Amino acid sequence: MSLLALLAAVAASPEPATPPAKALAPAEIVAAAPAAEWVAIAASDLLVMDLAPDNAGHPRRVVIQLLPAPFSQGWIGNIRKLATAHWWDGTSINRAQDNYVVQWGDPDGEDKVKAKALSEGLAVVPQSEYSAKVRTEYPVDAAGMAEEVRFPIVNLPHYQDSYGYSGFTSFGWPVGLTDDTVWPVHCYGTVGVGRNEPPDTGTGAELYAVIGHAPRQLDRNIAVVGRVIEGMEHLSTLPRGTGDLGFYKTAPERTPIRSIRNGTDVPDLPAFEYLGTESASFARYADARANRRDAFYIQPAGGVDICNVPVPIRRRK
Amino acid sequence: MSLLALLAAVAASPEPATPPAKALAPAEIVAAAPAAEWVAIAASDLLVMDLAPDNAGHPRRVVIQLLPAPFSQGWIGNIRKLATAHWWDGTSINRAQDNYVVQWGDPDGEDKVKAKALSEGLAVVPQSEYSAKVRTEYPVDAAGMAEEVRFPIVNLPHYQDSYGYSGFTSFGWPVGLTDDTVWPVHCYGTVGVGRNEPPDTGTGAELYAVIGHAPRQLDRNIAVVGRVIEGMEHLSTLPRGTGDLGFYKTAPERTPIRSIRNGTDVPDLPAFEYLGTESASFARYADARANRRDAFYIQPAGGVDICNVPVPIRRRK
Numbered sequence: 001m002s003l004l005a006l007l008a009a010v011a012a013s014p015e016p017a018t019p020p021a022k023a024l025a026p027a028e029i030v031a032a033a034p035a036a037e038w039v040a041i042a043a044s045d046l047l048v049m050d051l052a053p054d055n056a057g058h059p060r061r062v063v064i065q066l067l068p069a070p071f072s073q074g075w076i077g078n079i080r081k082l083a084t085a086h087w088w089d090g091t092s093i094n095r096a097q098d099n100y101v102v103q104w105g106d107p108d109g110e111d112k113v114k115a116k117a118l119s120e121g122l123a124v125v126p127q128s129e130y131s132a133k134v135r136t137e138y139p140v141d142a143a144g145m146a147e148e149v150r151f152p153i154v155n156l157p158h159y160q161d162s163y164g165y166s167g168f169t170s171f172g173w174p175v176g177l178t179d180d181t182v183w184p185v186h187c188y189g190t191v192g193v194g195r196n197e198p199p200d201t202g203t204g205a206e207l208y209a210v211i212g213h214a215p216r217q218l219d220r221n222i223a224v225v226g227r228v229i230e231g232m233e234h235l236s237t238l239p240r241g242t243g244d245l246g247f248y249k250t251a252p253e254r255t256p257i258r259s260i261r262n263g264t265d266v267p268d269l270p271a272f273e274y275l276g277t278e279s280a281s282f283a284r285y286a287d288a289r290a291n292r293r294d295a296f297y298i299q300p301a302g303g304v305d306i307c308n309v310p311v312p313i314r315r316r317k
Numbered sequence: 318m319s320l321l322a323l324l325a326a327v328a329a330s331p332e333p334a335t336p337p338a339k340a341l342a343p344a345e346i347v348a349a350a351p352a353a354e355w356v357a358i359a360a361s362d363l364l365v366m367d368l369a370p371d372n373a374g375h376p377r378r379v380v381i382q383l384l385p386a387p388f389s390q391g392w393i394g395n396i397r398k399l400a401t402a403h404w405w406d407g408t409s410i411n412r413a414q415d416n417y418v419v420q421w422g423d424p425d426g427e428d429k430v431k432a433k434a435l436s437e438g439l440a441v442v443p444q445s446e447y448s449a450k451v452r453t454e455y456p457v458d459a460a461g462m463a464e465e466v467r468f469p470i471v472n473l474p475h476y477q478d479s480y481g482y483s484g485f486t487s488f489g490w491p492v493g494l495t496d497d498t499v500w501p502v503h504c505y506g507t508v509g510v511g512r513n514e515p516p517d518t519g520t521g522a523e524l525y526a527v528i529g530h531a532p533r534q535l536d537r538n539i540a541v542v543g544r545v546i547e548g549m550e551h552l553s554t555l556p557r558g559t560g561d562l563g564f565y566k567t568a569p570e571r572t573p574i575r576s577i578r579n580g581t582d583v584p585d586l587p588a589f590e591y592l593g594t595e596s597a598s599f600a601r602y603a604d605a606r607a608n609r610r611d612a613f614y615i616q617p618a619g620g621v622d623i624c625n626v627p628v629p630i631r632r633r634k
Contacts, residue, residue, distance in 0.1 A: 055372070098550050099505050099627075127615060162478040162607075162620040188416050188530045198615050211553075213505045213530050213624050217609050220616040233415050233557040236528075240550040290479075292534050298444060298515045299537040303479040305622060307530050310416075 023293035026285050030312045033281035038273040039172065040316060041065055046263025046272070047083060047226065049104075051093070051234055052256040062231035063263075063272070064191050064209075065313070067224065068171050070132045071184050074125030075193050075223045078204035083262045085119045087205065092254035096238045097246025099212030103194055105205050107254060122203050129201070130220045131183035154277050163216050166306040168277040174306045176219055184224035187214045187307035189232055193223040211236045214307035229272055229313045271316035285312065340610030343602050347629045350598035355590040356489065357633060358382055363580025363589070364400060364543065366421075368410070368551055369573040379548035380580075380589070381508050381526075382630070384541065385488050387449045388501050391442030392510050392540045395521035400579045402436045404522065409571035410555060414563025416529030419552045420511055422522050424571060439520050446518070447537045448500035471594050480533050483623040485594035491623045493536055501541035504531045504624035506549055510540040528553045531624035546589055546630045588633035602629065 024032070045068065051060035066076050082088065088105070095103035108114035154168040166176050166185060176185045186192065190210045195202030201223060209228055228235065238255060241248040248254050263269055275282050289309045291300035341349070362385065368377035383393050399405065405422070412420035425431035471485040483493050483502060493502045503509065507527045512519030518540060526545055545552065555572060558565040565571050580586055592599050606626045608617035 098553055130616075160479070162622040162625075163618050164620065197612050214622075216625065217606065217614070217618045217621070219618065221609070221614050236415055237554045237556055239554055289534065292538070295514050297534070297538050299447075301480050301534045301536065303481065304534070305479040305531075308479075308533065 025294040026288045029285045037279035041272045043263035049260045050258040060234040064226045066226045074123045075204040078122045088260040095247045101208040102235045103208040131181045161305045172274045172277045186218045189228040191226040273316040275312040342611040343605045346602045354596035358589045360580035365583045366577045367575040377551040381543045383543045391440045392521040395439045405577040412564045413555045418525040420525040448498045478622045489591045503535045506545040508543040590633040592629040
C-alpha cells in the first residue's frame with residue numbers, strides 16, 4: 001500500500017466519537033496529558049544561544065531543539081562543531097524581517113576579506129539532503145510504519161493542505177510528504193540554514209528562525225535544522241531591520257550573541273520534554289485544534305494546517 | 318452552477334504557460350505592475366492608531382484598513398463612532414501573546430466599576446454577521462460573479478486548504494467560503510474584535526491584531542474588521558506579556574495609546590493603494606507565491622495557502 005493510499009484510507013475513517021458536554025480547549029488537553037505521554041528531549045539535541053542582555057539587563061536565552069535523524073544531519077554535525085569551537089561568540093543577529101525571519105551569524109560573512117574563518121572540517125551537504133527518501137511501495141503495519149524510513153506518520157484530522165500532504169513523525173516533528181519523500185516543514189519558530197544561490201546549501205554557520213506565518217515555499221529549498229523551544233520572544237520582538245530583506249543598516253542595531261553552545265556544555269540547562277505525537281492526548285489535542293468545541297467557540301473549523309498544531313513542549317516536570 | 322462546482326472547474330484549468338527563462342520573484346512582479354492595476358484605498362476606510370513614542374522617542378503609527386461591505390459593517394460603524402469620540406485616547410495595549418495576538422482597549426474593560434463608559438448608540442451585532450450569505454445556486458458569469466454577493470471570487474492556483482476553500486474578493490480581501498457563505502479569514506496582520514463568551518460578539522472597543530501564524534480557528538467565531546497596512550512592526554515587536562494569555566501583569570508594561578482616529582480626520586495621512594486582486598499582475602504574483610521559480614529556489618511548492626499570499630499594499634505612487 002502506498003503512503004498516500006494509506007493516508008487516504010485513514011482520512012476516510014469515521015469521525016471521532018461525540019465530544020463530551022464540556023469540551024476541553026487544546027491547552028487543557030495538554031495539561032491533562034499523563035506524564036507517560038511526554039518524551040524527554042536529550043540535552044545533546046539542544047543548542048543554547050545567549051544574546052546580550054536587553055536594555056533592562058535581563059538575560060536573553062534562546063533554546064533550540066535540533067532535528068533528529070534522518071533529517072539534515074550533515075548541517076547539524078557542522079552546527080555542533082561550530083558550537084564546540086565557540087565560533088558564534090561575538091557574532092550577532094543581523095536581520096529581522098517582519099512576518100518572515102530573524103537571522104544570525106557573522107555580519108561580515110559575505111565579505112571575502114573580513115569574513116570570520118569557519119571551523120575546519122565542515123561538511124559540504126548536497127541539496128538532496130533537504131528531504132529524506134521513502135520507498136513508493138512498502139509494507140506498512142497498522143500504525144503506518146515504513147520499512148525504510150522507520151518512523152510512522154501521524155495524520156492530522158484533515159492532513160491535506162495547500163502544499164500537499166503533511167503529518168507528524170513518531171519523534172514529534174511536522175513534515176510534508178509525497179509517496180517517496182518526507183521533509184521537515186517551515187512553521188513559526190523553525191530554525192534553518194541560510195545559504196547563497198543554489199547549488200550552495202549553506203554550512204550551518206548562518207541560521208534563521210521563522211517569526212511569522214509559515215513560509216512553506218522554503219520547504220525542500222533550504223535546510224531545516226531545528227525549532228525554538230524556549231525564549232522565542234527574544235527573537236520575535238527584535239526591532240525590524242530597515243535595510244533590504246530586513247537586514248540592519250548599521251552595526252549598533254545588531255544584537256550581540258554572547259555564546260552558542262551545545263546543550264551538553266550548558267551546566268544550568270533545564271530538561272525539556274514534548275508531548276508524544278503518537279499519544280492519545282496528542283490525537284485529542286490535534287483534533288481540538290481542528291475543531292474547537294470549548295466554550296469560546298461557536299463554529300469548529302473542520303480542519304487545521306500542520307503549522308497551526310504546534311507540538312507541545314515544556315520544561316520537564 | 319454552484320460556487321464550489323465553479324471553483325472545481327477553475328482548478329482543473331490548464332497550468333500557466335511555461336515561465337520565462339529568468340522567472341521573477343513575487344516582489345519583482347509587484348514592482349513591475351502597471352499603475353492602472355493598483356486600487357486606491359479611501360481615507361474613510363482607514364483607522365490610524367498613534368502609540369506613545371518608543372524609548373528612543375520615535376513615533377509609532379499603525380495604519381489599519383477597515384473591511385468594505387458586506388462584511389462586519391455593524392462593528393465597523395461602532396469603531397468609527399468610537400474613533401470620532403476619541404474614545405481610545407489614553408487607553409493602552411494590554412496583551413501581547415507570542416505567535417498569536419496583540420490586543421488593545423480599556424485595560425479595566427472587564428471591571429464593572431472601573432470600566433470606561435462606551436460611546437452611546439453602539440450597535441449590538443449578531444453572530445450571523447461573522448460571515449455573509451451567498452445563495453447555494455445562482456447564475457454566475459465567466460468571472461464567477463454571484464448575483465447576491467456581487468463580488469467575484471478570485472482563485473488561488475491551489476485554492477483548497479486544510480480549512481476548505483478560499484480566495485480573494487474583487488475588492489482585495491482574503492476570504493474563506495462554502496457553497497452558501499463567505500467570510501474574511503484570519504491572517505498575519507488581521508484586525509478583529511475582542512469579545513466575551515458567546516453569544517457576545519464584542520462592540521469593537523476591544524481590538525486585536527494577529528502577530529503570528531494564521532489562527533484560522535477564529536474564522537466565523539469572531540468579527541474580522543480590518544488589517545494592518547503600515548506600522549505592523551510597532552505591534553509585532555512589543556514585549557510579550559507574562560500573564561495568562563499574554564496579558565501584561567502590571568500597568569507600566571502596557572503601551573499607551575495616544576489616539577485612534579478615522580483616516581478622514583488625520584491631515585498628514587498619506588494615500589495607500591493595493592494591487593487589484595483581479596489584475597493580471599496579481600494572478601502572476603499569486604502563482605509565483607505558489608511556485609517560486611526565481612534563482613534562489615530549486616523546488617516550487619506547487620501550492621500556497623491564502624495567508625501566504627498577502628495582498629500587496631503600499632503608499633500611493
